[in-house]
Structures are given as C-alpha cells and as structure tokens.
Amino acid sequence: MERIPILKMGEFLLVTIQVDMHDRLALALQDDLTQRIVDTSARGVLIDISALDVVDSFIGRTLGNIAAMSRILDAETVVVGMRPAVAITLVELGLPLHGVRTALDVEKGMGLLRKAVAGRRPGDGYRAQ
Amino acid sequence: MDIERSEVIRVTSSEDVVRIRQLVREWAIRSGFNLVEQTKIVTGASEIARNTVNHGGGGTLLVEAVNNGSRRGIRLTFEDKGPGIADLELAMKDGYSTGGGLGLGLGGAKRLSNEFEISSRPGEGTRVRMTRWK
Amino acid sequence: MSKLPDVLKRREAGILTEWLRELKQSAGLRGLPPNLEETCRAFLVQLAQASRNGNLTDIGKPEWNEMRHLLEELSVSRARQGDTPSETAGFVFSLKQPLFAAIRDEAKNIEEMAGETWMASRLLDSLGLYTTEVHQKGREDIIQRQQAEMMELSTPVVRLWEGILALPLIGTLDSERTQTVMESLLEKIVETGAAIAIIDITGVPTVDTLVAQHLLKTVAAARLMGADCIISGIRPQIAQTIVHLGVGLGDVITKASMADAFSLALKRSGYSLIRHQPENA
Structure with missing residues (x-):
C-alpha cells in the first residue's frame, strides 16, 4: 500500500500531503507519524495540506487526532497551507478544528513550532485543553 | 425540472470515495460552480459516499446536472441496500455516530447543500438525495 | 404571396431617403446616432431578404435570424447611449410611413394595397417590439454588471x-x-x-x-x-x-x-x- 512520506528536519517532522487521501491512507499516516515521533523523539510535526482541494470530516478529524496524539507524545503539531475554500467548507461542516495550531505556509509554521517548543517547560508534556 | 446529463457510479470501496470526489468536482466545474461552491458539493458527496461504503455496505451514486428553468444545479443521489437507519432524526443530529466518527456526516452534508432528502427503512436500505443550486 | 420583397427591391433608394428624413425630423436632443444610414440600409436589406423567404407573421423563424441579430446589436448599442426602449422601437416604427407610401404607389388595386399595408404594419410592429424586449434584457445585463462592479468596489482589502x-x-x-x-x-x-x-x-x-x-x-x-x-x-x-x-x-x-x-x-x-x-x- 502507498504511504505518505515523512521527512525529518532536525527535531521536527515534515509531512506534505500531495494526494487526495482515502481513509485507510489517512489512518496509515496517523500510525506512521505517531511511531516516528517516538522513534525520533521529535518535538514538532508540520503537516502541509496546501495541495489538498478537499478536506472532509474524516480527514479533518484525522488531522485533529494527530495533533492530540502528538501532544501526548510531547510534540506540537502545526497544520499549514489550508486553502480558503477548504477552510470555509470545514467551518460550514461544523469542524473548526479547535486545538489544532495552524499557519499560512511552511515557513510561518516552522517559526510557530520553534516558538511553541521553546516556550514549553520540560516535563510539561500533556496539558488538558 | 430538466435533467441535462446524468451518470451512475458504483460506491463500494474507500478508493471509490476518492474517485467520487474527483468526478463530482468535474461535474461541478462543468456546471459553472465557483471554487467555494465546488468544494462544498465535493465535500458533501464525500461524507455521504463514506456512509454508503461504511454503513450501507456499498451502493450507487447517481450524478445529475439539473436545470429548473432559471438556475442550474447538481443533484446527487446515493442509494444502498444496507441495514438502513432506524431513527433518522437522531442520525441527522451532529455528534451522533455509529461508525466511531464525529457524527458530522449527515448533518454536515445537509448544511453543505441547498436541498437535502433522506429516506431509509430498516433492513431495506437508505437513499440520500442532495441538490445544490447555482 | 406578399409583394413586399418586390416593393423593397424596386423602391429601396426612395424608401431609404424618406426614412432618413423621417428619422432626422424626429431626432431628439442627443441628435442622430452614428452610422445611421448604414444601419437603415442594412435593415432594409435584411427585411427584403427575410421577407422573400416567406414567413411575414413569425419573426421567430430561422429566416429572421440575421434580422434579429441586427436588432439585438442596435438595441444594445442604443441602450448604452442611454436611449429609452420607445426611442429604439421608434426607429423601426418610423419606417412605416415611407414603406406604406411605397406600397401604395406599387399596388395595383385597393384590396392589394390594404392587404400589403396590413401585413407590413404587423411585421414592423413585431420587429419594433422585439427591440424593446432586447433593450430590456440589455438593461438588465447592465444592472447586473454594475452590481458586480459595485460588489468589487465594496470589498477593498x-x-x-x-x-x-x-x-x-x-x-x-x-x-x-x-x-x-x-x-x-x-x-x-x-x-x-x-x-x-x-x-x-x-x-x-x-x-x-x-x-x-x-x-x-x-x-x-x-x-x-x-x-x-x-x-x-x-x-x-x-x-x-x-x-x-x-x-x-x-x-x-x-x-x-x-x-x-x-x-x-x-x-x-x-x-x-x-x-x-x-x-x-
């Protein structure tokens, strides 16, 4: 089965989703990412969805789950590059993804991750939100 | 109401859900919908297609380019012969889910369309019809 | 079979001169539109052509396609200049007098004259009304375009x-x-x-x-x-x-x-x- 590649950049993991994901592929990404966070002790995950022209409730929920799971594993997640039409549709759908950090592009997302990681005190892994 | 074009597609696997997203996008573009409207139609289709696969055990999608004289639109009809839905009112509520999801599928798809009809009988299957007008 | 095509053919020059005189007399403050003579001549040519092909009562028929097209262009350009629908229709109606005069001169007897005049009158009425219809539609398009422009103007990011x-x-x-x-x-x-x-x-x-x-x-x-x-x-x-x-x-x-x-x-x-x-x- 095809997999979405995960790149390691220093203490961060970078995922660029470039295909229209079917549900099993989205779940596989969730498995792979959580595994890689543990394997590499990553402090942050950046998911670039600028190529996606549809994010339905399943993909949206998977993104939310990834953010929540990585937080438990002591890594911050930032989703970047969501298109306006996708954002409007997600809001209409009733999925505003509270609890997921977002940024306009990869560069701003990286900045946000660095700031978030620097601002965390050690041992502050899980915070209820 | 006039039906300008129509097509029937199988909805049986999660790959079909992706294919339906692409196909419905093409239909929406050909009917002249703008980008935001296209995205809403495609997303609504994706929600219901997933339900058809996961809860209805697969079924069909009928895509139609329609025209009511003054406006053009797209009508999507999903049909399955699955177990059906016992309590439709409950199923339409946000947060109600039997599939382990957020339960936004039906309610969300309704919000993304202009007209939304659902009929279902336990043991016989479910039919969802949604229309979006330009 | 109507004699209108023959009348138009034989009397074209005279009808045109009279029609232009009529139009100049009734011209409002804005004066005459540009290319008036050209428009009139094209109208007469189309009228002769279409009426030769038969149907004089239904201008929705295909032989009137080019005539309708001509009237559409006329209406749209006049609407843009700010003409009222009745002014645009008046352009067509003002052809009645010169055309009827020509029919009268060409008619062999009074029955023929009355019949041909009635026919021509009805035809010009429907052509004139068609310009009004198009005019209205043209106005609606203008309003829609302006609405869209206003929409853009009102979204200054x-x-x-x-x-x-x-x-x-x-x-x-x-x-x-x-x-x-x-x-x-x-x-x-x-x-x-x-x-x-x-x-x-x-x-x-x-x-x-x-x-x-x-x-x-x-x-x-x-x-x-x-x-x-x-x-x-x-x-x-x-x-x-x-x-x-x-x-x-x-x-x-x-x-x-x-x-x-x-x-x-x-x-x-x-x-x-x-x-x-x-x-x-």
Whole structure:
C-alpha cells in the first residue's frame, strides 16, 4: 500500500500531503507519524495540506487526532497551507478544528513550532485543553 | 425540472470515495460552480459516499446536472441496500455516530447543500438525495 | 404571396431617403446616432431578404435570424447611449410611413394595397417590439454588471502593514455580499501571506443574525488557514443586537476602533510604536 512520506528536519517532522487521501491512507499516516515521533523523539510535526482541494470530516478529524496524539507524545503539531475554500467548507461542516495550531505556509509554521517548543517547560508534556 | 446529463457510479470501496470526489468536482466545474461552491458539493458527496461504503455496505451514486428553468444545479443521489437507519432524526443530529466518527456526516452534508432528502427503512436500505443550486 | 420583397427591391433608394428624413425630423436632443444610414440600409436589406423567404407573421423563424441579430446589436448599442426602449422601437416604427407610401404607389388595386399595408404594419410592429424586449434584457445585463462592479468596489482589502490586512466594510451587509466579501478577504490572506486581518464594521449600520454568523464563520475559516482576525468598530447598537440575538462571539478578538485593532495587530506582529519627540515640544 502507498504511504505518505515523512521527512525529518532536525527535531521536527515534515509531512506534505500531495494526494487526495482515502481513509485507510489517512489512518496509515496517523500510525506512521505517531511511531516516528517516538522513534525520533521529535518535538514538532508540520503537516502541509496546501495541495489538498478537499478536506472532509474524516480527514479533518484525522488531522485533529494527530495533533492530540502528538501532544501526548510531547510534540506540537502545526497544520499549514489550508486553502480558503477548504477552510470555509470545514467551518460550514461544523469542524473548526479547535486545538489544532495552524499557519499560512511552511515557513510561518516552522517559526510557530520553534516558538511553541521553546516556550514549553520540560516535563510539561500533556496539558488538558 | 430538466435533467441535462446524468451518470451512475458504483460506491463500494474507500478508493471509490476518492474517485467520487474527483468526478463530482468535474461535474461541478462543468456546471459553472465557483471554487467555494465546488468544494462544498465535493465535500458533501464525500461524507455521504463514506456512509454508503461504511454503513450501507456499498451502493450507487447517481450524478445529475439539473436545470429548473432559471438556475442550474447538481443533484446527487446515493442509494444502498444496507441495514438502513432506524431513527433518522437522531442520525441527522451532529455528534451522533455509529461508525466511531464525529457524527458530522449527515448533518454536515445537509448544511453543505441547498436541498437535502433522506429516506431509509430498516433492513431495506437508505437513499440520500442532495441538490445544490447555482 | 406578399409583394413586399418586390416593393423593397424596386423602391429601396426612395424608401431609404424618406426614412432618413423621417428619422432626422424626429431626432431628439442627443441628435442622430452614428452610422445611421448604414444601419437603415442594412435593415432594409435584411427585411427584403427575410421577407422573400416567406414567413411575414413569425419573426421567430430561422429566416429572421440575421434580422434579429441586427436588432439585438442596435438595441444594445442604443441602450448604452442611454436611449429609452420607445426611442429604439421608434426607429423601426418610423419606417412605416415611407414603406406604406411605397406600397401604395406599387399596388395595383385597393384590396392589394390594404392587404400589403396590413401585413407590413404587423411585421414592423413585431420587429419594433422585439427591440424593446432586447433593450430590456440589455438593461438588465447592465444592472447586473454594475452590481458586480459595485460588489468589487465594496470589498477593498487593503494592506496596512507587512503582514496586516484591513477590510473596512461600508453600507448594509446582506448575506450574499458578506459571503463575497469574506471569500475575497480569505483569498487576499493567501495572496499576501498576512497573518492578521482587521475587519472594520464602523460603516455598517446594522448587523442581523445571518451576517453576524458569516462574520464569525470567516474568523473561524481564517484561523483554520493560520491567520487571526480582529473585528473593530462595533457600534453600541450592534453590540446590543449581537447580545440580544444570542450570537456568541466566542473567542473572537474585538476592538472598539480600527486604531486600537491596528495597534494590537502591530504588537502581535512584534512591532512597537515609539514617539521620538513629545507633542508641542
């Protein structure tokens, strides 16, 4: 089965989703990412969805789950590059993804991750939100 | 109401859900919908297609380019012969889910369309019809 | 079989001269439109051609296609010059007198004259009315285009600073306009990479539930894209309405004035304002 590649950049993991994901592929990404966070002790995950022209409730929920799971594993997640039409549709759908950090592009997302990681005190892994 | 074009597609696997997203996008573009409207139609289709696969055990999608004289639109009809839905009112509520999801599928798809009809009988299957007008 | 085509053929020059005289006499303050003679000549040619092919009672038939096309162009250009529909139709009706005169001269007897005149009159009536129809449609198109232009004019997304956009909304917001405005704001956010957008509603007299919801949805959508919105300029009445309507503004940042919003936006972007010289020093 095809997999979405995960790149390691220093203490961060970078995922660029470039295909229209079917549900099993989205779940596989969730498995792979959580595994890689543990394997590499990553402090942050950046998911670039600028190529996606549809994010339905399943993909949206998977993104939310990834953010929540990585937080438990002591890594911050930032989703970047969501298109306006996708954002409007997600809001209409009733999925505003509270609890997921977002940024306009990869560069701003990286900045946000660095700031978030620097601002965390050690041992502050899980915070209820 | 006039039906300008129509097509029937199988909805049986999660790959079909992706294919339906692409196909419905093409239909929406050909009917002249703008980008935001296209995205809403495609997303609504994706929600219901997933339900058809996961809860209805697969079924069909009928895509139609329609025209009511003054406006053009797209009508999507999903049909399955699955177990059906016992309590439709409950199923339409946000947060109600039997599939382990957020339960936004039906309610969300309704919000993304202009007209939304659902009929279902336990043991016989479910039919969802949604229309979006330009 | 009507004699109209023959009359038109034999008398073309005379009819044209008389028609032009008629038109010049009835010309209003705007004077005669350009290419008048050309238009008249083309009209007569089409009239002769189409009537030779038969049907004189139904101008919807294919042999009248070119004539209809000519009238459409005429109506559209006249509408643009500001002519009224009756002025445009009057152009066609003014052909009656010269044409009837020609029919009278060519007719062999009184029955033929009456029959041909009646036929020609009905034909010119339907052609004249057709220009009115097209005229009306042309007007509607103009109105629609102007509405679209106004819509664009009313969505001025401006860049206040590096990374800070402002959308000053003015006038009544209906739900359709709000939607268009908001979509263009989100597009602009992507285009400019601005992480903060100020939506200023100082110029908006009232806000209803639907509009308030659109505003909130926009703020939520912008957040999903990675940008923050600040809503400024909420009038006291609007604040009251929002509370009475029970529309929760949730965690949306609001500021009383655009100045306050801008100063917050600068601060969030890491800028600080310092006055180097005290005033009145």
